Amino acid sequence: MKIDKNTINKIARLSRIKLDDKESEDYIKDLNSILDWVEQLNEVNTENVEPLSNISSSILPKREDVSKDTNSSEEILENAPDKLEGFFAVPKVVE
Amino acid sequence: MNNLIKGEKHDWEMVIGLEIHAQVKSNSKLFSSSSTKFGSSPNSQVSLVDAAMPGMLPVINKYCVEQAVKTGVGLNAKINNYSVFDRKNYFYADLPQGYQISQYKYPIVGEGKVTIDFKDGTSKDIRIVRLHLEQDAGKSLHDQNPSKTYVDLNRSGVALMEIVSEPDIRTPDEAGMYISKIRSILMYLDTCDGNMQEGSLRADVNISVRKPGYEYGTRCEIKNLNSIKFIKQAINYEAKRQIEILESGGSIEQNTMLFNTSTGKTRPMRNKEEAHDYRYFPDPDLLPLEISEEEIGKIKSSIPELPDELKNKFIETYKLSNYDASVLTAEKQTSDYFNETINSDPELKNYAKIVVNWITSELFSLLNKNNQDLNNSPVSPENLGQLIKLISTNEISGKIAKDVLEDMFSSGKTARQIVDEKGLQQVTDQGEIAKVIDEVIAENPKMVEQYLAGKDKLLGFFVGQAMKLTKGKANPKMLNDILKQKLNKKN
Numbered sequence: 187m188k189i190d191k192n193t194i195n196k197i198a199r200l201s202r203i204k205l206d207d208k209e210s211e212d213y214i215k216d217l218n219s220i221l222d223w224v225e226q227l228n229e230v231n232t233e234n235v236e237p238l239s240n241i242s243s244s245i246l247p248k249r250e251d252v253s254k255d256t257n258s259s260e261e262i263l264e265n266a267p268d269k270l271e272g273f274f275a276v277p278k279v280v281e
Numbered sequence: 282m283n284n285l286i287k288g289e290k291h292d293w294e295m296v297i298g299l300e301i302h303a304q305v306k307s308n309s310k311l312f313s314s315s316s317t318k319f320g321s322s323p324n325s326q327v328s329l330v331d332a333a334m335p336g337m338l339p340v341i342n343k344y345c346v347e348q349a350v351k352t353g354v355g356l357n358a359k360i361n362n363y364s365v366f367d368r369k370n371y372f373y374a375d376l377p378q379g380y381q382i383s384q385y386k387y388p389i390v391g392e393g394k395v396t397i398d399f400k401d402g403t404s405k406d407i408r409i410v411r412l413h414l415e416q417d418a419g420k421s422l423h424d425q426n427p428s429k430t431y432v433d434l435n436r437s438g439v440a441l442m443e444i445v446s447e448p449d450i451r452t453p454d455e456a457g458m459y460i461s462k463i464r465s466i467l468m469y470l471d472t473c474d475g476n477m478q479e480g481s482l483r484a485d486v487n488i489s490v491r492k493p494g495y496e497y498g499t500r501c502e503i504k505n506l507n508s509i510k511f512i513k514q515a516i517n518y519e520a521k522r523q524i525e526i527l528e529s530g531g532s533i534e535q536n537t538m539l540f541n542t543s544t545g546k547t548r549p550m551r552n553k554e555e556a557h558d559y560r561y562f563p564d565p566d567l568l569p570l571e572i573s574e575e576e577i578g579k580i581k582s583s584i585p586e587l588p589d590e591l592k593n594k595f596i597e598t599y600k601l602s603n604y605d606a607s608v609l610t611a612e613k614q615t616s617d618y619f620n621e622t623i624n625s626d627p628e629l630k631n632y633a634k635i636v637v638n639w640i641t642s643e644l645f646s647l648l649n650k651n652n653q654d655l656n657n658s659p660v661s662p663e664n665l666g667q668l669i670k671l672i673s674t675n676e677i678s679g680k681i682a683k684d685v686l687e688d689m690f691s692s693g694k695t696a697r698q699i700v701d702e703k704g705l706q707q708v709t710d711q712g713e714i715a716k717v718i719d720e721v722i723a724e725n726p727k728m729v730e731q732y733l734a735g736k737d738k739l740l741g742f743f744v745g746q747a748m749k750l751t752k753g754k755a756n757p758k759m760l761n762d763i764l765k766q767k768l769n770k771k772n
Contacts, residue, residue, distance in 0.1 A: 276374045
């Protein structure tokens, strides 16, 4: 798999990161070398092997269904660039 | 039944599949301890996990997992001992994580099916592909300010069960019946409150059209419909739109649509190519979810009677029709009310059909008229049972019983109290009825003449007069019989 200019632009757009031309070139180089390295794994035959989701042998810890009164509004909104009456205010997104 | 839409050159068939999103009825969210309560002030139920603050880790709610398993069992589905949580990545203001934790390749529940019943007594199975657990998103308000969108994260992280059907549905009505059935099952299981207005239950509809017997056409997905009425409207509009395009030689573009509830039209969503690049991958913050057969068994044993079982029981025990039984069992509160009514007196078992009618027509119409719910009906099951007993023992007539029920509804008194206070007991004394009839006959000699000359319709007039004199209390059957006897004797 080769990362080209189009792919890097798409990834940047999906991540909401703005890259200039110089940065794009750098990332294309970096990502390609990472992928090349990882691609060595293709030499291993993985037929009939289920994908692994986690290498830990521990069991998913679970909690009881108890709700805690957070009353979080003030704390949660503290870093918001814009807010109104307890809501986050963001640029209009209409869909 | 003809499910086809007439086209210009040939008929068209709709092919419909539903993705139902049902909020798990739990106290706290799927991966955090924030409350799930609806309608609280904005952003008051948001933990640092829900707000996706750096370094916060999700911890799964055991109860939500059990509810998903329970629902799976209720949908006659396979429960998977091993499932995995994945990140579904997309960028939106009401999704602070930038991804939704969902299940992609390994859902908690696999294939199942539900049955829908038609009025004509036939039924149809709709196959379920899967049920998986995922997080709900926050809520965006777009219409409060011309340049801003307001975001409330209270809903962010609430557990959802997404129930995906095979494209087995063929008409808007079937789609409505399918979602009603799912809703009914969820409410019997008590795994979702089924409140479509508050958005606890909503659906995405996939729809395509085809020439019957041919391959499936290209489908479009209509997002986020929160009433059965809108689901049917959206399907009808979208099918018509697709047929028009195909008949004028065009082709359908696979698209995600939004339904405008005020215009009744669908339109494509923007930014679709980006919206579909979800880049699923296993969430490294969560281990796979493993459930043992023992745990599944324990959950299975806790499952109450479901609507289909209960329906069959009602048909068998009380000899009710399939239709009556399905009306009774569609909502749990209705079947509970029926059970309590019929069990309030041992003799009522023999009058099951009358009990059904009094609940589903008389009581329901009073509740509707007063904008009230069966759950807080002013007439208790015991009191309704007592009223029906008064009818079944001929103490009051059915007609008077309707007035008594209205009185019970507004005053909260028992049927017995009202009947005693107002002296509404039916007159069943032969002599007393005969006396009234004699009076009526004596007062209307001309009518009697006409009746005897063959004007049979006049019988109703005599009945009416006699009822008037007894203030509606005469036993109608006895009144009729004695009246006929007396009139015919004159001949």
